[in-house]
Amino acid sequence: MIGAELRNQIETRCADVGREVIEDFFSRMGEDYFSTYPPEQICAHLRMSGALNAEHPVRCQITPRGAGEFDVVIVGFDYLSEFSLFCGLLTAFGFDIRAGNSYSFARRAPEPSRRWRGRRPGHVKPPPPSPRKIVDIFHVSLPPGEGWGAARGAEFERELQALVRLLAAGSPEEARERLNHYLIGRLERAGEQLSGLLSPVAVDFDNHLSADWTVMDVRSQDAPAFLYAFSNALAMRGVYIHQVSIQSARGEVRDRFLISNRWGRKIEDEREQETLRMAVTLIKQFTRSLPAAPDPARALRHFDQFLDKVMDEGMASQVMSFFAGREGMDLLAHLLGSSDYLWEDFLRLHVPDLLPALENFARMDLRRGRESLRAELAAQLAGAATFAEQKRALNEFKDRQTFLIDCKHLLDPQATLIDFSHALTDLAEVVLDRAAAICHRHLSEQYGEPRLEDGAACPFAICGLGKFGGREMGYASDLEVLFLYAGPGRTRGGRALDNAEYFDLLVRQVVEFIEARQSGIFHLDLRLRPHGKAGPLASPFAPLPAYYSPQGEAAPFERQALIKLRRVAGDPALGRRLEALRDRFTYSGAPWDRENALRLRRRQARELVKPGQVNVKYSPGGIIDIEYAAQYLQLLHGHEHPELRTTSTLEALDRLCQLCLISGAEHAELRAAYLFLRNLIDALRIVRGDARDLILPAETSEEMIALARRLGSRAADWEESARSLAAEARERMREVRAFYLARFDLESNLKFEI
DSSP states (O other), X not given: XXXXXXXXXXXXXXXXXXXXXXXXXXXXXXXXXXXXXXXXXXXXXXXXXXXXXXXXXXXXXXXXXXXXXXEEEEXXXXXXXXXXXXXXXXXXXXXXXXXXXXXXXXXXXXXXXGGGTTOOTTSSXXXXXXXXXEEEEEEEEOXXXXXXXXXXXXHHHHHHHHHHHHHHTTOHHHHHHHHHHHHHHHHHHHTOOOGGGGSOEEEEXXXXXXXXXXXXXXXXXOOTTHHXXXXXXXXXXXXXXXXXXXXXXXXXXXXXXXXXXXXXXXOOOHHHHHHHHHHHXXXXXHHTTGGGSSSHHHHXXXXXXXXXXXXXXXXXXXXXXXXXXXXXXXXXXXXXXXOHHHIIIIXXXXXXXXXXXXXXXXXXXXXXXXHHHHHHHHHHHTTOXXXXXXXXXXXXXXXXXXXHHHHHHHHOXXXXXXXXXXXXXXXXXXXXXXXXXXXXXXXXXXXXXXXXXXXXXXXXXXXXXXXXXXXXXXXXXXXXXXXEESOOEEEEXXXXXXXXXXXXXXXXXXXXXXXXXXXSTTOEEOTTSTTGGGSOSEEESTTHHHHHXXXXXXXXXXXXXXXXXXXXXEOHHXXXXXXXXXXXXXXXXXXXOHHHHHHHHHHHHHHSSOTTOOBXXXXXXXXXXXXXXXXXXXXXXXXXXXXXXXXXXXXHHHHHHHTTSSOHHHXXXXXXXXXXXXXXXHHHHHHHOOTTOOBOOOTTSHHHHHHHHHTTOOOSOHHHHHHHHHHHHHHHHXXXXXXXXXXXXXXXXOOOOO
């Protein structure tokens, strides 16, 4: 209880403050608060409390107290994680928190003040209790030579209000992301690090010192951002901070937190305490590595979820050991801060594989080769007796290998885009070939082996098209395929089927056997088969020569698509027959239908790109202009120059230059643009997890900033790095578009903005 003398002093000094505000403050603040601060400071806090409203949910006062030292008082409505945001914002502005206290309104409801006592029920009702409030007092210091003026003070006030408004709107994660962006950006601009956060921390719990709260004592080496990192860890674990006492002396932190769990109860269970102790220790240390992440806020959010998985898997000791070194944390931060898609589809599902992958990634070969992959897949399938077990084993292998390839490419600066594409393509070929063989055997057991009309075995093959055929796969690339069988006939079994029906069933079973998201990695795309959706899922060989001939039913774009056709699985001889057919029609020397090809490209730009958007694939100057330009030149000159008959865009550009069909300068320009756009597309896909969503973000948006960091930019000014990336994208696309128009479409009167 507050003493009568102190109460009178405060009431006298605060005669200009509303009576209800004073009474509420008296009844809600703890006794230790009133015993710590003199009446004049309490009155200042009271006035700040009375000035809170929806427009200004927080009030702040920064007062110099000596050379480079300040008192910071923050009073506001009370929200979960608010204290950690205050500490983080102070750190972001260069303040080192030396001491201080944080108080929140007591949990108990306030007793009616004397002026309301004795009122009859139903008379005038007393006012409802005010919202919970906090009073935080910090003693802080700035580094020598760093000043504090009106401009920085105004910036601090703006950012403080913005953060608390987000909390008031029920968006604590958005507030945390905004703060982390601000904090990491400031540290990088200043060239500072958070190395002190690696120091050990001792955490002790006591449930006897307070009737309402668990008392948690924390000791560690003092370091900038320690209080933010630790309190943020508590907030992320759903811990409510009621009161904090901050002490720093001789390089050591001794802080006391009064806390409760998310349900407002003490944390009394020893296992719960140990889990919290480990979690806050690891989150504190992980905060040190946030600058290594493309998206620091995303990395921190995923790390919190990662810890939950670690607890579930019983891997706490392994994680603690792994985090003894800085390099492992930086690698993990890079992965966890890359994308929600990568976390949800791969990392979250492979936590037991994650730490070994990070420990061994430097020794891991990105391009293992198909034979090595086949041997490992065969070993994994050896213990799978049933069809269902084989399906599970194959998909586990596929997902684990995809995860390892993604990790290696993301973390190893020596891993090139070409290496990454070839590694994914090799894996896809091995998985597709084995899946087709398993499904073929499974169906043959039911219906018998398919035979041709002459009684010979009927082989089948699978050909890749598009990026798969060109060995140009990337993040979220689907597999464009064409299933082919030798010809008509029937199966030899008790439940005999026509070959057409059998191979239709085979395609359906393979599509179902390889588990994949729609428009995601390993999703089988059959749309480029003859007659498209109207055609059978598997094509017999005999009708194909007529279909793809100049007089046949195939559309010109289908014949152009054959440039990318390559056998990837199944019978090699049958696949080679189709490749020979491809060469006969694609590279026949027949006149190229220029107008039809250009009309298709113009339609894509009109219909697949919304006004005002930049699609790095379909917009004018997008990567498809490079791919089509190479293909047009292959169609024009492939009859005379067999060396141009390659499925790879880069190889085609190289050979076109060697044959002087494009100049050295054009080759260098197109090759550089192709690699830039491929990297940009992969970065967009890993963020969004969708092969189709290739719209470039707004120039100074948070997503563009994260995109620039994901592509390797570590510029001190994040907004400038985003602007630089957008400018480079525009310039590369302008160069590509200029080449395309000059070489193929001079008559075009369409105006496109890039």
